[in-house]
Amino acid sequence: AAGVIQSPRHLIKEKRETATLKCYPIPRHDTVYWYQQGPGQDPQFLISFYEKMQSDKGSIPDRFSAQQFSDYHSELNMSSLELGDSALYFCASSPQREGPVNEQFFGPGTRLTVL
Amino acid sequence: AQKVTQAQTEISVVEKEDVTLDCVYETRDTTYYLFWYKQPPSGELVFLIRRNSFDEQNEISGRYSWNFQKSTSSFNFTITASQVVDSAVYFCALSGRMNYGGSQGNLIFGKGTKLSVKP
Numbered sequence: 001a002a003g004v005i006q007s008p009r010h011l012i013k014e015k016r017e018t019a020t021l022k023c024y025p026i027p028r029h030d031t032v033y034w035y036q037q038g039p040g041q042d043p044q045f046l047i048s049f050y051e052k053m054q055s056d057k058g059s060i061p062d063r064f065s066a067q068q069f070s071d072y073h074s075e076l077n078m079s080s081l082e083l084g085d086s087a088l089y090f091c092a093s094s095p096q097r098e099g100p101v102n103e104q105f106f107g108p109g110t111r112l113t114v115l
Numbered sequence: 116a117q118k119v120t121q122a123q124t125e126i127s128v129v130e131k132e133d134v135t136l137d138c139v140y141e142t143r144d145t146t147y148y149l150f151w152y153k154q155p156p157s158g159e160l161v162f163l164i165r166r167n168s169f170d171e172q173n174e175i176s177g178r179y180s181w182n183f184q185k186s187t188s189s190f191n192f193t194i195t196a197s198q199v200v201d202s203a204v205y206f207c208a209l210s211g212r213m214n215y216g217g218s219q220g221n222l223i224f225g226k227g228t229k230l231s232v233k234p
Contacts, residue, residue: 033221033222035222041226042206042224042225042226042227043160043206043222043224044224045221045222045223048221056220056221058221088158090160103150103162103165104162104222105162106152106159106160106162108158108159109158109159109160111158
């Protein structure tokens with residue numbers, strides 16, 4: 001079965017650089033979520049999209065932006081990177097079915113290291 | 116406010132022992148969903164179970180079982196006859212508020228419990 005694809009899997013950047021993380025949801029999934037997991041921490045919700053529109057916003061820094069494209073893939077853009085941005089970034093997708101809440105399928109994550 | 120508390124930071128057991136991971140949640144919603152995820156050392160998040168607030172039946176899946184008690188706002192997870200492959204960080208999570216448009220809410224995670232199963 002197809003899973004959520006995230007690219008790249010690993011990324012190393014210098015401080016003040018920019019980074020773009022990509023997420024390809026499971027086919028026919030219309031909702032995408034981004035989470036950030038710092039070392040030894042729990043995943044923290046950043047932002048979500050439903051049918052290409054931003055649907056909810058969590059603790060996402062102003063330096064970060066994201067969007068969902070017509071093919072439902074999503075990109076997380078991170079600018080002016082700081083050391084504290086080093087983390088595992090997860091994308092999750094979910095289908096819109098009957099019933100209010102569905103299982104979120106997580107991608108393998110992108111490990112970002114800022115030097 | 117919504118919150119998930121996993122009071123056990125780390126648990127260490129010997130293989131074949133039973134182990135229970137505790138999860139206590141707070142929410143004002145009458146409809147909500149609870150989840151358990153496993154995160155092995157490789158880092159991916161593996162879905163284990165989802166439970167809605169209207170279904171308090173306990174569930175068993177192989178060596179895994181879950182006990183949901185609304186009266187105590189708890190959703191505990193038991194591994195029977197633990198194995199070395201069960202070593203991982205386990206997260207309990209609660210669904211957030213509903214999004215506009217009918218999509219599901221984001222997940223609120225507990226801090227996780229690191230389980231080490233020794234041979």
